[in-house]
Structure formats: structure tokens, C-alpha cells
Amino acid sequence: MKIENIQVLRGPNIWSVNRKKLIQMRLDLEEMEQSPTNEIDGFYERMKALLPSLYNHRCSPGVPGGFFERVVSGTWMGHVIEHIALEIQTLAGMDTGFGRTRETKTPGIYNVVFAYLEEKVGVFAAESAVRIAEALIAGEEYDLEKDIQQMREIRENTRLGPSTGAIVEEAIARNIPWIRLNNQSLVQLGYGKNQVRFRATMTEKTSSIAVDIASNKDETKRLLQEQAIPVAKGMTISRTEQVDEAIRKIGFPLVFKPLDGNHGRGISININTTEDAIAAYEFAAKISRRVIVERYITGYDFRVLVIDNKMVAAALRDPAHVKGDGELTIQQLIDKENSDPRRGYGHENVLTLIDVDRDTLDLLEKKGYTLDTVPAAGEKVFVKSTANLSTGGTSVDVTDHVHPQNVFICERISKIIGLDICGIDIMAENLTEPLTENGGVVLEVNAAPGFRMHIAPSEGLPRNVAGHVIDMLYPPGKSARIPIIAITGTNGKTTTTRLIAHIVKNNGHRVGFTTSDGIYVQNTMMLKGDTTGPVSSEFILKDPTVDFAVLETARGGILRSGLGFSSCDIGVITNIQEDHLGLSDIHTLEDLARVKSVVTNAIKKDGWAVLNADNKHCVAIGKKADCNVAYFSRSENNPVVVAHCKKGGIACVHENGFITIQKGDWKIRVQRTILIPLTFGGTVGFMIDNVMAATLATFLHGFKTEDIKMSLETFIPSAAQTPGRMNIFEFKDFRFMIDFAHNPDGFNGIKQFLSHIDSPLKIGIIAGTGDRRDEDIVELGKIAAEMFDYIILRQEKHLRGRTAQNILDLLIQGIKSVDANKPFEIVPKEIDAIKHAMSLAKPGTFITALSDVVDNAIETVQNYMEQERNGLFNV
Numbered sequence: 022m023k024i025e026n027i028q029v030l031r032g033p034n035i036w037s038v039n040r041k042k043l044i045q046m047r048l049d050l051e052e053m054e055q056s057p058t059n060e061i062d063g064f065y066e067r068m069k070a071l072l073p074s075l076y077n078h079r080c081s082p083g084v085p086g087g088f089f090e091r092v093v094s095g096t097w098m099g100h101v102i103e104h105i106a107l108e109i110q111t112l113a114g115m116d117t118g119f120g121r122t123r124e125t126k127t128p129g130i131y132n133v134v135f136a137y138l139e140e141k142v143g144v145f146a147a148e149s150a151v152r153i154a155e156a157l158i159a160g161e162e163y164d165l166e167k168d169i170q171q172m173r174e175i176r177e178n179t180r181l182g183p184s185t186g187a188i189v190e191e192a193i194a195r196n197i198p199w200i201r202l203n204n205q206s207l208v209q210l211g212y213g214k215n216q217v218r219f220r221a222t223m224t225e226k227t228s229s230i231a232v233d234i235a236s237n238k239d240e241t242k243r244l245l246q247e248q249a250i251p252v253a254k255g256m257t258i259s260r261t262e263q264v265d266e267a268i269r270k271i272g273f274p275l276v277f278k279p280l281d282g283n284h285g286r287g288i289s290i291n292i293n294t295t296e297d298a299i300a301a302y303e304f305a306a307k308i309s310r311r312v313i314v315e316r317y318i319t320g321y322d323f324r325v326l327v328i329d330n331k332m333v334a335a336a337l338r339d340p341a342h343v344k345g346d347g348e349l350t351i352q353q354l355i356d357k358e359n360s361d362p363r364r365g366y367g368h369e370n371v372l373t374l375i376d377v378d379r380d381t382l383d384l385l386e387k388k389g390y391t392l393d394t395v396p397a398a399g400e401k402v403f404v405k406s407t408a409n410l411s412t413g414g415t416s417v418d419v420t421d422h423v424h425p426q427n428v429f430i431c432e433r434i435s436k437i438i439g440l441d442i443c444g445i446d447i448m449a450e451n452l453t454e455p456l457t458e459n460g461g462v463v464l465e466v467n468a469a470p471g472f473r474m475h476i477a478p479s480e481g482l483p484r485n486v487a488g489h490v491i492d493m494l495y496p497p498g499k500s501a502r503i504p505i506i507a508i509t510g511t512n513g514k515t516t517t518t519r520l521i522a523h524i525v526k527n528n529g530h531r532v533g534f535t536t537s538d539g540i541y542v543q544n545t546m547m548l549k550g551d552t553t554g555p556v557s558s559e560f561i562l563k564d565p566t567v568d569f570a571v572l573e574t575a576r577g578g579i580l581r582s583g584l585g586f587s588s589c590d591i592g593v594i595t596n597i598q599e600d601h602l603g604l605s606d607i608h609t610l611e612d613l614a615r616v617k618s619v620v621t622n623a624i625k626k627d628g629w630a631v632l633n634a635d636n637k638h639c640v641a642i643g644k645k646a647d648c649n650v651a652y653f654s655r656s657e658n659n660p661v662v663v664a665h666c667k668k669g670g671i672a673c674v675h676e677n678g679f680i681t682i683q684k685g686d687w688k689i690r691v692q693r694t695i696l697i698p699l700t701f702g703g704t705v706g707f708m709i710d711n712v713m714a715a716t717l718a719t720f721l722h723g724f725k726t727e728d729i730k731m732s733l734e735t736f737i738p739s740a741a742q743t744p745g746r747m748n749i750f751e752f753k754d755f756r757f758m759i760d761f762a763h764n765p766d767g768f769n770g771i772k773q774f775l776s777h778i779d780s781p782l783k784i785g786i787i788a789g790t791g792d793r794r795d796e797d798i799v800e801l802g803k804i805a806a807e808m809f810d811y812i813i814l815r816q817e818k819h820l821r822g823r824t825a826q827n828i829l830d831l832l833i834q835g836i837k838s839v840d841a842n843k844p845f846e847i848v849p850k851e852i853d854a855i856k857h858a859m860s861l862a863k864p865g866t867f868i869t870a871l872s873d874v875v876d877n878a879i880e881t882v883q884n885y886m887e888q889e890r891n892g893l894f895n896v
Contacts, residue, residue: 022098022155023049025130027147029140032555032583033623035616036134040119041583044106044143046133047125048151050098053158054129059095067157068092068101071165075108098154099124099131106135106143106150109165113172114365115142125606132606139176146172173366182206184222184472184487191487197501198587200559210494211501212586213533213567217494222442223469224494231439235468238280238313241438245463248437250430253448253462255315264298267314274317277301279309289383290406291317297387318448318462322408324416325423325452326475326486327435327443329493332428334475334484335420335452341375341405341413345396351385352377352392355404363479364413372479375413380406416474418481419452426455434466441493444470503567505586506718509574509620510595510633511613512767513711514553516746517595518573520699520715523742524732525569528724533561534571537761538744542567554578555585562586576616580605584623591718592620593631595710597638598766603794614638624648629721631714634661634672651721653713655706657683673717675709680733682720691716692730698737704777705747707770708738740879745872747774750882752889755859755866756780759878762871763790765800771869772808780867785809786854787871789828791821798828802835809869811861812836812845815854825849855881 030036030043037043058064068075069089078088088104103120110117117136124131137143149168156163181189185206192199192210200209206221218225223232234240239257246252256267257280267275275292287308289301298314305312326334343354355375358364364372377392381404385391388402396402408414423431427447435443449461456462475484495501506525508518515536522534526543533542535557540548542564548557553575561570562585574584597614607613621630626648632639634652640661643650650670654662657676662683666672671684675694682689694703697712712733719729740748745761762771775783787805789798805812814832816825829847836843848854851870855878858868872878888894 022051022053022151024148024151025049027144028581029137029144030583031140032585032587033619034579034583035619036121037119038619038622040136041587042137042140042143043119043134043583044137044140044147046102046147048099048102048131048133050129050131053098057095057097058092058101061158063160064157065089065092067160071153071157071163072105072108074112075104078104078108080104097122097124097131098158099133102150102154103133103135105153106133106146109149109153109169110137110142110146110172112165113142113169113176115139115172115176126608139179141179142172142175145175170366177366179204181208182221182471183476184469185220187472187476187487188219188222188490191485191491192501195491195495197491197495198562200563202563209563210491212505212562213503213570214531214565215500215503215568216563216565219490219494221469222472222490224441224490226441226493227468228439228441232468234438235440235443235466236281238278238465239311241466244437245434245466248433250434250437251456251460251462253315253318253464255313257311257313258302259311261299261302264302264314265295268295268298271314271316275301276313276315276317277305278313278315279305280311280313281309288407291387315464318460318464320448320450320461323419323447323449323452324470324474325427325431325445325447326470326472327431327440327445328486328489329441330432330435331489332423332431333420333489334418334486335423336416336474336478336481337419338408338410338474339415339417340403340408341415342401342403343396345398345400345402347398348395350393350395351390351402351404354396354402355392372415373411373413375404377404380412410471410473415479418475418478418484420482420484423452424455426457427452430456430463434463438466440466440468442470442490443467503562503569504591504722505562505570505572505589506591506593506722507572507574507584507586507589507620507623508593508595508714509576509579509617510593511598511600511764512762512770513595513707513714514573514575515761516699516708516743517593517711517714518571519743520711520733520736521593521718522571523736524715524719524724524729525571527732527735528728530569531567532569532571533564533567534573535561536573537575551575555582558585574620576607576613579616579619580607584619586623588623588625588628589620590625590628591631591721592624592628593714593718594618594621594633594639594642595714596633596636596766598636598764599797600764600766600793602797604792610638614642618642618645621646621648629718631718631721633710633714634659634665635710649721651717653710653717655709655713657681671717671721673713673720675713678703680709680712680716682717682726689726691726692733697733699733699743701738701747701774705770705774707767707773708747740883744879747771748879750886752859752862752886752894754864755862755868757855757859757868757870757882759870759872759882764793765797765804768801768804768808768871771871772804775808775867775869778867780865782811782861782863782866783809784811784813784858784861784866784868785871786813786815786851786858786869787832788815788817788851789832791823791828795831798831799835799838802832802837803839804835805832805871806836806839806843810844812843813854813858814845814847815849815851816847817850851877852881855885859885 025047028045032041080088099122103122115138120135122133209216242252273293277289279287287305292298292301322338324336359374405412444467446464450459475486522532525532535552537551539546540552553573558572629649630646632643634654653673655675657674662672669685679690700708748759750757
């Protein structure tokens with residue numbers, strides 16, 4: 022078997038709108054296509070022995086053991102690999118559950134699709150599943166545990182931390198979109214101008230001064246002491262010689278901790294001798310040049326969490342420890358504790374595995390113990406000096422038991438330090454009594470405190486502390502989203518996108534839009550190129566200045582990785598015509614419609630699908646849409662529109678020379694078509710379609726028809742505003758038009774326009790694209806022969822697996838099938854072809870370049886116009 026390709030889908034996609042995180046593996050079964058599982062001796066038995074938990078997979082029978090039934094009766098290896106990929110992720114602590122396997126139009130090649138939680142783990146699972154299947158087929162041993170451990174390690178290296186993840190999960194639960202901004206913990210919630218950012222548990226509201234104060238434990242203690250907050254007696258030292266001074270001033274027992282430390286690193290507690298004090302100082306000094314020495318306070322370690330100056334949770338923390346039974350050694354007790362199913366690798370479970378390190382050995386040495394010591398029955402032996410959960414500590418929720426005065430103290434501390442999210446470490450006998458009465462003290466204040474002890478305590482009630490963060494970042498009335506209009510279809514996407522953006526901008530919004538020629542904010546190009554995929558969408562949605570997004574969404578991006586947004590308010594499908602068929606398993610217009618419908622499936626339930634009623638595939642999508650639907654048509658008598666409006670639906674039609682909004686029985690005429698520059702006096706049908714689509718989408722958003730009318734009148738087709746879309750250049754003796762038409766439907770649109778052009782000689786410059794089907798390229802030649810008097814063939818780019826001669830031969834075949842005597846010639850390079858066409862022009866000639874390299878063609882023609890103005894024109 023051979024993996025041909027692995028794609029990571031991150032947004033709404035052709036397999037599922039709700040399950041956005043999918044792996045799509047294109048798998049060639051090769052010789053295994055002839056060998057279903059029931060024909061492979063011993064396969065079922067070996068698979069059951071290696072992966073017995075596959076019994077839980079119900080598969081099509083819908084009962085436990087259902088997948089095993091399929092294997093026994095016979096199923097293909099792609100299906101088996103899907104289930105293996107899902108199960109090994111589950112065994113690594115990442116339960117997903119969704120999978121699909123479908124054969125492509127190419128026999129033996131399958132798309133194996135399954136869900137993932139962490140994409141690098143998902144890719145690894147795809148590759149591992151194939152290796153496991155091959156080992157099972159061959160009857161070879163396979164080290165499954167090695168792969169599972171590797172997946173755990175990949176997950177821990179790439180996943181969001183538990184605190185960041187909790188905030189993201191809460192945002193998802195509230196339908197707030199999010200974008201991961203790096204491979205660490207920097208996350209954006211919301212889109213455009215309504216975005217907020219946070220890293221771990223520091224938000225954009227977190228004061229940098231407050232973080233500096235909290236990071237300086239000496240400064241923190243001084244500020245708290247000045248405000249009558251009980252703190253531990255101590256001092257800061259930076260030399261070994263100062264250890265004796267600290268002992269004299271503070272007295273034993275002592276705690277040594279780095280001034281700039283975190284996560285419990287470098288801390289030594291309960292120091293009672295000068296020798297141990299010097300060693301503890303040197304240990305802390307490895308982390309920070311300055312070391313805090315404090316009186317060791319007996320009692321229990323508590324963490325209080327304050328968010329937005331309100332106490333939201335409190336936990337009793339206990340360092341990792343074991344309890345003796347009089348029989349097992351400390352190492353055996355640690356192993357027994359690690360066998361607790363609540364403990365896992367990294368952050369995968371409520372508790373973390375206890376790792377034996379220097380801190381462990383030092384603690385045991387101070388008690389005169391080793392890992393081989395057998396502690397007495399009931400003896401509690403600490404194996405970590407700090408209570409951090411990441412080192413195996415445990416936590417007990419005590420939120421409901423905190424004394425009101427301690428609540429007041431903690432909320433006051435958050436304001437004194439100035440932190441919006443604040444973790445306060447307290448040492449006291451309990452929190453049920455005021456600290457001022459039981460002798461408890463504040464040890465330190467933490468910026469970016471961990472949430473894990475509160476959201477998943479070892480004992481007690483879990484607290485949704487992430488919800489308080491979201492409440493702070495998005496208080497009632499604040500939206501996390503900006504309006505999104507997404508445009509897809511075969512032809513007209515870019516022009517419709519630009520026209521919608523023009524209308525939106527004229528209505529006072531700061532609009533960001535993506536097109537096949539670049540990314541724009543307002544009318545400033547930010548990036549040049551074909552920017553119609555999910556990365557380009559995210560570019561706009563990450564921009565904090567944008568308050569409205571208009572996103573051209575092409576099929577390529579949808580197939581590669583899904584949509585770049587979670588949902589949209591309005592989705593427009595201009596049309597579905599033959600183009601790019603035969604690529605990426607899209608062979609028919611029905612296949613193509615399934616890809617385009619990803620956009621309509623992502624529309625909010627109260628949003629709108631704007632569909633072309635003159636296109637049967639768009640109409641079919643409308644019947645399945647789970648949102649409001651509106652249609653546009655060149656005819657008010659279109660039966661789909663008539664039936665739709667009879668039910669009270671909304672449509673936009675071209676009637677009696679007007680672009681008209683129709684709802685039920687009433688009509689609003691927006692503007693005469695001949696007065697809309699984009700329609701070229703009402704002569705270009707596909708431009709009328711684009712105008713209707715944009716008019717309907719913006720009307721449904723809520724813009725007034727008079728404002729839409731003004732925008733339609735001021736949107737002038739030109740190389741600046743609509744590059745490559747019927748750009749006409751007026752020379753003294755001839756006209757030259759450049760258009761990006763590159764498929765039969767686009768060619769037919771130009772053909773319709775040219776039928777209205779009065780010219781003694783119509784010259785066409787055409788080329789093909791290598792990744793189209795033979796019949797599509799031949800069809801371009803046929804249409805060219807019908808609309809041009811003279812044809813110049815060029816072919817220098819976009820060969821995509823073909824030779825230039827092969828494409829030219831197919832174009833010529835199409836030309837000759839219409840008119841064997843149609844004059845044509847071959848001029849390979851576009852610049853030479855343009856110059857040659859101009860040399861053939863006589864007064865009144867209309868030259869049309871259907872170019873696949875728009876920028877080069879426009880620049881070349883504009884240069885010739887400049888030469889003509891300066892009297893230097895000579896071709």
C-alpha cells in the first residue's frame with residue numbers, strides 16, 4: 022500500500038461542517054485492492070490480539086463488535102486503516118470517533134478520513150495505521166506501545182496547555198471563534214476589530230507593570246506588607262556569604278526560592294542547618310541570581326484564584342507523596358501511585374505521573390531515606406518539595422469554605438498588584454478562619470496562574486474558571502465576531518467579491534476582502550497573488566482594524582484544508598459550471614457542487630444563502646440548505662423564483678431593464694441596468710449576474726437600496742478596480758480587451774458580449790490550461806472559432822503536466838471542428854502575441870486577450886497606450 026497524500030483539514034470541509042479537524046489520507050491499496058480482510062489468513066485474529074479495544078467500534082452494524090463483524094465478513098484495507106487510526110489515538114488519550122472511507126473514481130485508491138485532536142498526532146496516526154495494517158497482513162510483530170507513547174509525546178509538545186485549552190473550550194461552547202497565533206499558547210478569540218488575545222492565562226488586559234511586580238517576589242512582598250497583608254518574614258540575598266545573615270535575622274526553619282523562578286523550580290523547604298541552607302541557596306541560584314529566604318511556615322499550601330478582581334476558586338494543594346504500608350519500598354509505592362488511572366503523561370489526565378528526579382532524592386536524603394526504604398504503615402512520605410500539579414501534586418477544591426475576610430484580602434491583593442488574573446499562594450492551617458487569626462501568610466502572587474487544579478481537582482467540585490475569563494473579555498453586549506460574506510462559484514467570484522466590498526466600504530465599514538489577485542483592506546493591497554484559501558481568510562480575520570470581511574472562497578482551498586472561518590453570515594454561490602473537473606477527485610458538476618456547498622453549509626442558521634436560480638446545481642444546493650435562502654435570476658419568470666416568492670421568499674431579478682429586489686408580491690427597483698457601468702450598458706449577462714448577487718447579499722445584510730444604488734453607479738470596471746475582468750483599453754484606431762476567462766462558461770460570456778460589438782475585425786488571443794480535461798481545452802478552441810475572425814494561439818505557462826504542443830493541438834482541434842478555414846497562428850509568448858495582434862489591427866479592430874497571466878498583459882497594454890500618448894507607438 023502507498024500513501025499518496027495526507028491533508029490536514031482545519032475548518033468546515035466536504036466531509037463535515039461541524040467536525041472541522043479531520044485528516045484526509047489518499048491511499049493506494051495497490052495489490053491489497055484484490056484482498057479483502059476475509060481472504061487474508063489470520064488477519065482478524067492478529068488484529069484482535071494487537072488491538073482488542075477495536076471491539077468497541079460499532080461500525081455499520083451499530084453494536085459493539087460491529088467492526089469485527091465487518092472484518093470477518095470481509096472489508097477493504099482502507100476501512101480497516103481508518104479504524105486503526107482512530108483507535109490508536111484513543112489509546113494515546115485522544116478519543117475522536119469520527120471516520121469515513123470512500124473509494125475514489127480511480128479503482129484501488131481511497132480517501133481515508135478520520136478526526137484528530139492534535140494535527141501532528143493525526144498525521145502520525147495516519148502513517149502508523151498503514152504500518153500496523155501492513156504488519157498485520159504480513160503476520161509480523163509490531164511495537165504498538167512505542168507508537169502510542171510517541172503520539173503522547175507529540176501531543177504534549179504541540180497541544181495547548183490545560184489553562185489555555187480550558188479558555189478555548191469555553192469560547193467554543195459560547196460560539197466564539199478562535200485562532201492559534203503560534204505553536205505555543207498565544208491565541209486570538211474573535212475576529213477583526215472584535216478580537217482579543219491571550220497567552221496561557223495572561224490576557225491583553227493584563228498589565229505589564231503588574232506582571233513585572235508579580236515576577237519580583239521581593240517587590241511583591243514589600244507592596245503587600247505596606248498594605249497590611251500578612252506575608253512571611255524574609256529577605257533577599259545574592260551571595261553565599263549572606264546565608265549566615267539570613268539565618269540570624271529570620272531563624273530556622275527556612276525556605277529558599279529563586280526571586281525570578283516559577284513552577285516550583287529551585288525551591289527548597291524546611292531547611293534547618295547551615296550546611297543545608299548553603300546547598301539550598303546554591304540550588305536556587307542556578308535559576309536566579311537573587312534568592313529569597315523566608316521563614317518556613319507550617320500549615321497547608323493553598324492557591325486562591327482571582328479573576329477580574331473577584332475570587333472564583335480556591336484549592337488545597339498537596340505535594341506528590343506516597344503512603345507507606347510497611348511492605349513496599351518508596352519506589353514501589355511511586356510505581357503503584359502512577360498506576361492510578363487518574364494519572365497520565367503530561368496533562369492528559371487529572372493527575373500527572375510522578376517522576377523521580379533530584380528534588381525527590383534530596384527530600385528522601387534529608388529524611389535518611391532512599392528509594393529502597395520501606396516506610397512504616399500510614400507514614401506519609403513527600404517525594405516533591407512543591408505542590409505543583411505538573412510534578413505529580415494533588416489538589417482539593419475548597420472554594421466554598423473560604424472565609425469572607427480571606428476573600429476580601431485576596432480580591433484586595435489582585436488590585437494592589439494590578440493583575441486581571443491572579444493566583445495567590447497562601448500557607449495556613451485553613452482558609453475557613455481569617456489569616457489574621459490563624460497566622461496564615463501570603464507566600465507569593467502569580468501572574469498567569471495555572472487553572473488545572475481548579476478545573477480538574479483530585480477531590481471536590483470542578484470550577485469553570487475559564488468561564489470567568491470569557492466573561493471578563495466578552496462582557497454582555499460585546500460581540501466576538503464581525504460580519505462575513507463568503508463568495509464561491511465557478512465564474513464571477515472575484516468581481517462579485519469586489520462589488521460587495523465596494524458597497525460595504527461605501528456604507529462606512531472598514532472592509533477586508535480576499536480575491537484571486539490579492540488581499541485588500543479597504544482598497545489597499547496587502548498581499549498580491551491568488552488569495553482565495555483559508556490562510557488568506559485568516560489574514561483578514563486576524564486584522565484588528567477590519568470590521569467587515571468579504572471573502573472569495575475557491576474550491577482549491579476548501580479541498581486542501583477546509584474553510585478559514587467557522588461560520589459566515591451570508592454565502593454567495595455565483596454559478597456552478599464545468600471547470601477544473603478531473604482534479605482532486607472532482608469529476609462531475611455534482612462533485613463540484615458538493616465542494617461549493619461547504620460554504621452554504623457553514624452559514625449561520627439565521628444567515629442567508631444567495632444562489633443563482635438559473636443554475637440547476639445552485640437550486641439543488643438551496644433545497645438542502647439549513648439557513649435562509651434567496652435567489653437571483655436574469656428573469657422574473659424563472660419558475661424557481663416565482664415559486665420562492667409566492668411563499669414570501671426574497672429574490673433579485675433583472676426585469677424590464679432594472680435590477681429589482683422582489684419579496685413576495687412587492688418589488689423594489691434598485692437601478693436601471695444600463696446605468697450600472699459593470700454591465701457594459703446591460704450587454705453582458707454574466708456581469709448582470711454578478712450585480713444581482715452583490716445587490717441581494719448586501720440588501721439581506723441590511724444596507725439600504727439607495728446606498729446600494731449609489732455604489733452600483735460608482736463601481737467602474739477598470740484595470741484598477743476589476744483587474745482582468747473585461748478591462749477595455751481605447752487606442753486611437755482599435756480597442757483592446759483583457760479578461761481572465763479560462764473555461765468554456767467564461768468564454769461563452771465573452772462571446773455574448775462580443776456579439777454586441779460592431780467591429781470589422783475581431784482578433785482573439787487565447788491559451789489553454791494543462792490541468793483541464795481534453796474535452797474542456799477542445800471546447801475553448803470551438804468557442805474561440807465562433808467569436809473571433811482571427812485567432813492567435815499562445816502557450817508559455819500553466820502547462821501543469823502537459824506539453825505546450827499538446828495543449829495547442831487540442832485548441833486547434835476545437836477551432837477546426839467549427840471552421841476548417843478559420844485563420845490562426847501560433848505566437849508562443851504572451852507579450853509577443855499582444856504586439857503581433859496590434860500590428861494586425863486596422864481601424865475599428867477589437868482585440869481580446871483571454872489571458873491566464875493578467876498582470877503581465879495589463880502592464881504590456883498600458884505601456885503601449887503610454888507610448889501612443891507620447892507619439893512613440895510603433896508595433
